Amino acid sequence: MIGQDLGGRYEIISRIGGGGMALVYKAHDILLNRRVAVKVLRSQFVHDEEFIRRFRREAQSAASLSHPNVVSIYDVGQQDDIHYIVMEYIEGHNLNEIIQERAPLQTEEAVRIAQQICDALEHAHQNQIIHRDIKPHNILIGKNGRVKVTDFGIARAVTSATITQAGSVVGSVHYFSPEHAKGVSAGEQSDLYSLGVVLYQMLTGELPFHGESPISVALKHLQETFVEPRVVNPHIPQSVENIILRSMRKNPGERYTSAGEMLRDLETCLQPDRLNEPKLVFDNDAEADMDETRIMPAIGGALRDSQPSSGARPTPAGAGAAGAAGATGTAGAAPVQDEEPDEPSAAAQPKKKWVRPVVTVSVTLVIIALVFWGVRTVLAILDVPEVEVPYVVGQTEDEARKMLQDAGLRVEEPPVKEHRDDVENGIVFDQSKSNMRVKEGALIQLWVSLGPRMEEMPSFAESSYGDAVEALRALGVPEANIKKQEEHSDTDPGTVINQSPAAGEQFDPKKTNVTLTVSKGPATFKMPDLRGKNEEQARSQLQALGLRLTGDEVVYEPSFTVPKGEVMEQYPYAPGAEVTKNAEVTLTVSSGPPKDAIEYTYNVVISPAEVGGTSEVHIVYSDARGENIDWGTKKINNTKTFQVKLVLVPNTEATVTIERDGVFMDSSSITYDEAVSGEHPGTVFIPGFEMSNGFFQDETPPDGEQPENGETDDGERGRDEDRGRGKRDNRDGENGEP
Structure with missing residues (x-):
């Protein structure tokens, strides 16, 4: 059934329980997206038409109940030969598990649970529904402490086909009411009797009646009295014991008249003024009306009453005449013959009164003895020894099987296997019928862990880090288990470039640490x-x-x-x-200067400002390479010639500016065309302040030449002009105006 869809709507997830008539599964309602419990009839009942008809009718009847302490019925359906009921799924434990784990319960807790069960029964009885199978197995306790009664109406659907089912009879016989055990109609008081047994078990940790077989337990419900609760557990208040004593009376007329009456008693039983109330006493504690041993009436008594009270018989009509005649003729003979048949002796008269009753009683006793002997013989043949069910939770599946087999028990196949986060793979985490005695050869259901639910790691290559984190959280990975590492790569920043575990590997979402390597972009x-x-x-x-x-x-x-x-x-x-x-x-x-560019050498001839002194010369030029380019600074103590390399291109002009000792001396310009044609002299002279022989002191003509004839005046005049210009420039510089 695991993984199957019922009605195209209910996806079976795992098996969570079972009984003699049905198996219960946890399922997912695809349409409403919720967890539900699905009860599926066992296959041996699918051909019993009467059972199926009554099953559906009772399930539909139970679906009409709406109460906070009743497990809700959502749906009833059939798919092929599968008949199922869909009901509310309760996350928690049943009362039987709680009793087995920690009984006896505290009085307050037991009374609180009984109140909620009683409240559910009152609602059901008002809707004309009798549960008929109240027992701890059918009482669910949610994680919030809410009590839920389940299996309403199912017990009514049991037919003769289920009488031999060990799960239904053995599992419930300890909670049968006397009228239920007798097979007569069970009403509301029958449910209250069963509730009294449940309350007895919660407070004492024991059942009121034990026996070697279901029949012996049922007979004890009919005939024997149970050990009073306060004898087993002296801590039970008298008011609470009184509730148990009244609800478990063998005569239904002496029990509570309704669940509402019992509920009101439960609501007040723990009040201080009631805790030590007098013990409840009934007028007829012997309960002789409940199947006590009776002596059967003698069969021959009625026959004796119909016969005459005397042994004399009527005399025939001719007897008197004959007697008279005999008296006169044959005296003594006739009277003797007549007395033998008509008048019995003293010994014969009592024999007729007691022989027949004695024979009748003897035969009856023999028959009873033979029946009793036959029943005991059959029970001895059918009675199977009981064994203690070993506790195998926490063992491996193989070890659990061996322990159960050694105890003479069998494992119900297949074992239920479920994923459990807290239990390792292959370990048994639950079993049926634990901590009790069962018949040798009984089936024990095992629940085996598959370990934590493993998921397949998806590939996050080329995904953003945010998308990868969301996908991991959807798989159940806690955000604290997601680690981020950043590395430089050629992929876009924020993109996952590596992951651990790798894509396709199986991992435990709850425990595994996932590392995502994220790109920081290129280094x-x-x-x-x-x-x-x-x-x-x-x-x-x-x-x-x-x-x-x-x-x-x-x-x-x-x-x-x-x-x-x-x-x-x-x-x-x-x-x-x-x-x-x-x-x-x-x-x-x-690619170097342009092709039409030329390089021009400009000569600067300059002397110190004073003879024998030292001057500092600073030259700045502008040409095709840029403006105000610093050629450099030189110190001189005599006349020197400095070459300034200029670069000229068409339609450009170069300028050379000279300073001496921080004073502007000259600025000369040359155009591209002048440089190409040679029209510009290409030299500038900066003399000192004194002359000798027509030249400035320490100054010699360039290249050692003497002034030619006819050029002296012109040359001297040119020099005078140059000198005058220099003086003017000097004066201008001194005035701060270049």
Whole structure:
């Protein structure tokens, strides 16, 4: 049945119990998404039409009950040869398990349980439903302490086919009422008698009657008195014992008239003023009206009463005449012949009065003895020795089987196997009929653990960490058992790149730690400075770092400042920026100056400001390479010539500015066209303040030349102009105006 769907709606999960007539399974109601209990009739009853008809009628009748202490009936159905009842699923234990575990119970707890059972019976009786099988096995105690009575109406459906079922008779005979044991109609008082037995067992831990066979127990319910509860457990209040004594009277007329009356008694029995009330005494404690031994009346008595009271018989009509004649003729003969048949002797008269009754009684006694002997003989043949059921919970399945077999018992096949988080695989976690004596060869049901429910680990590759956590929580993995590790990888940040346990492995969701390795994205490092390196050096360094050139090419651009073949720029990652492996980098490499650019040498001839002194010369120039480029600073103590390299391109102009000792001395410009045509002299002279022989002191003509004839005046005048300009420039510089 496990895994089967009944009615296309109830998915059978596991077996949770069973009896002589039905097996009970835990199931899932797919339509309403809830747990239910499904009771399925055993296969031997499916062909008993009368049983099935009464089963359905009584189940439907029980479904009409709606009470907080009654297990609700949800549905009744049939699928092929399977007849089933769907009812409320109670998470907890039945009362029999609680009694076996810790009886005797505290008086307050036992009374509270009895009150709830009685409340349920009152509701059922008001709806004309008699339970007829009240026993601890049919009382469920939920985890919240709520008492639920189950199996309403099922006991009524028992037919002659179930009389021999050990599960139904043996399991219930200890709770039979006397009228139930006799087979007569059982009413409301029958349920109250059974409730009294249950209360007796809760408070004493024992049953009121024991016997070697079900028949002997049933006879004790009819004929014998039980040991009073306070004799077994002196801690029971007298008021509570009185309830048991009254509910277990053999005469139904002396019990409670209704469940409501018994409930009211239970509600007040623990009040202080009732605890020590007088013991309940009945007028007819012998209960002689309940199947006491009677002497059967003599069969011949009636016959004797119908005969004449005297032994004389009527005289025939001719007797008087004959007697008279005999008296006159033959005296003495005739009277003797007439007296023998008509007048018996003194010994014969009593024989007629006692022989026949004695024979009748003797025959009756013989028959009774023969019947008694036959019954004892049959019972002796049928009576099987009882054995103690060993406690096998906690043993492996093989060990449990061996222990039960050694005790002369059998294991009901197959054992029920369920997943249990707290029990290892292969260990027995429950059994039927524990801590009791049963017939040798009886079947014992075992519940064996399959260990924690294992799940298959799904694959979280390429899933986000959040989605993976939600999937694990849906499988029952506690969030505390989910561990996160982060690593650099080429996948997107936040994506799962590895997991433990691996995908497809079986794991215990409640206990297994799951580790998810999550990508932090590619690893980053500092971008090196490639500027100033030649192209080959830059390519090698990029390859070593795992970086790639954009399009595997470089960009070449002309440059006046960067020598040809050197890296001028790197894009988009500046030096020191964070970069990841396989990132693309664009390099701009200098192709040198443009083709139409020219390099022009500009000569600066300059003397110290004073003869024999030292001056500091500072030159700044502007050309195609940029503005106000610092050529440098030099110290001189005599006339020196400095060369300034200028780069010119068409339509541009270069400028050279000279300072001496921080004073502006000269600024000269040259255009591209002047440089190409040679029109610009390309030299500037900065003399000192004194002249000798037409030249400044310590100054010699360039290249040692003397002024040519006819050029002296012009040359001197030119020098005078230059000197005057220098003086003016000097004065201007002194005034702070370059």
